[in-house]
Amino acid sequence: MKRLEGRAAIVTGAARGIGRAIAGLFAREGAGVLLFDRDPSVAETAARVSEESGARALGFQGSVASLADCERAAAVSLENFGKIDILVNNAGLTRDRLLLRMSEEDWDLVLDVNLKGAFLFTKAVLHAMLKARSGRIINIASVSGQTGNAGQANYAASKGGLIALTKACARELASRDILVNAVAPGLIETDMTGAMPEEARSRMLERSLLGRMGRPEDVAEAVLYLASDSSRFVTGQVLGVNGGLHL
Ligand SMILES: NC(=O)c1ccc[n+]([C@@H]2O[C@H](COP(=O)([O-])OP(=O)(O)OC[C@H]3O[C@@H](n4cnc5c(N)ncnc54)[C@H](O)[C@@H]3O)[C@@H](O)[C@H]2O)c1
Structure with a gap:
């Protein structure tokens, strides 16, 4: 039995990496998926996901930092x-630098994509979810964002903010x-x-209990759990998929 049969999902940052793995797994589990990415290669990724799974997968090129792009993608879906x-608010980027050398532009870019992007896309889909009186949002x-990391003041702040946004949205x-x-x-x-x-x-791997890096598929399985009926009593939570790097 496929776990997302008949569902419709949007995955941002889905042209490659973790987002692509999530979109691929969702499609194999029977969902129709809109893959959203600023990279034009997203069309090709969507075609491949569709071919591999037999499910419908659409590519949409746009930026999560633009409300108009998010709204257009929601309308297409x-x-x-x-x-x-x-x-799934997955699109993200890094501009790592020690604080003293971090430019205001690099601060703004990372916050705009990683944090504001999730806010904008959530707004764009909310009307449809409120009307349906059901939905899943996974950030x-x-x-x-949980522990902080030297050289990542902008990134850590954006991800810590995303965790707070998750909890506020869960309550609301x-x-x-x-x-x-x-x-x-x-x-x-x-x-x-x-x-x-x-x-x-x-240095990070030395601190991790499993002592190895994870694969995009490891993250996708956790996202699938939160998107499926198995997690119907779970909201406002942060699920660590980190090989024991942070307890
Ligand atoms: N790789 C890791 O170790 C790791 C660890 C923790 C969290 N994450 C998070 O997981 C998510 C995916 O990371 P990844 O490792 O697959 O990165 P990646 O760089 O391989 O993929 C990120 C995707 O997001 C897209 N993207 C960037 N800016 C965008 C924008 N403005 N609008 C739309 N799409 C945009 C990129 O084009 C790319 O396809 C990110 O949010 C990242 O912060 C990754």
Whole structure:
């Protein structure tokens, strides 16, 4: 039995990495998926996801930092699937630098995409979810937002803010059966961590109980749980998928 049969989902930042793994798993579990990304390669990723799963997958190019793009994507999803059951706010980026050298532009960019982007997309899908009196919103935070990380003041603040946004939305939307949770990954093998200095990566791995990096699929399984009926009594929570990096 497929766990998301008949559901419609939007996954942001889905052209590659963790977002692509989430979109692929959702589609294999029977959901129609709109893959949203600022990278034009999202169309190709959507075509591949559709081919691999047999489910409908649409690519949409846009930025989560633009309310107009988020609203257009929500409208396309409604036109094609008739509803929006699940939103995964996964799009994110880093601009790591020590505080003294961090520019205001790098602060604003990271906060605009990682935190404001989740707020804007949540607003864009909310009308449909409120009308349906059901929905799932899953925000992809980070262990950095729970513990802080040197060189990531902007990123840690955005992910800590995303956890607070998750809890505020959970409180505000529970009465309409809209469940809002966060997943906080540790070190996962993607292009984002590929760009990290080797030394920073091994320092983090030394602190991790499992002593290895996770894979995008490990995060996707946790997101699937929060999107499925299995988690119907879970809201306002932060699920760590971090190999024991933070307890
Ligand atoms: N990789 C890790 O170790 C790790 C750890 C903790 C949290 N995360 C979080 O997981 C999420 C996915 O990370 P990833 O490792 O797959 O990164 P990634 O860089 O491989 O993928 C991120 C995707 O987001 C897209 N994106 C960036 N800005 C966007 C915007 N303005 N609008 C739409 N799309 C945009 C990118 O084009 C890209 O396809 C991010 O929120 C990241 O902060 C990752």
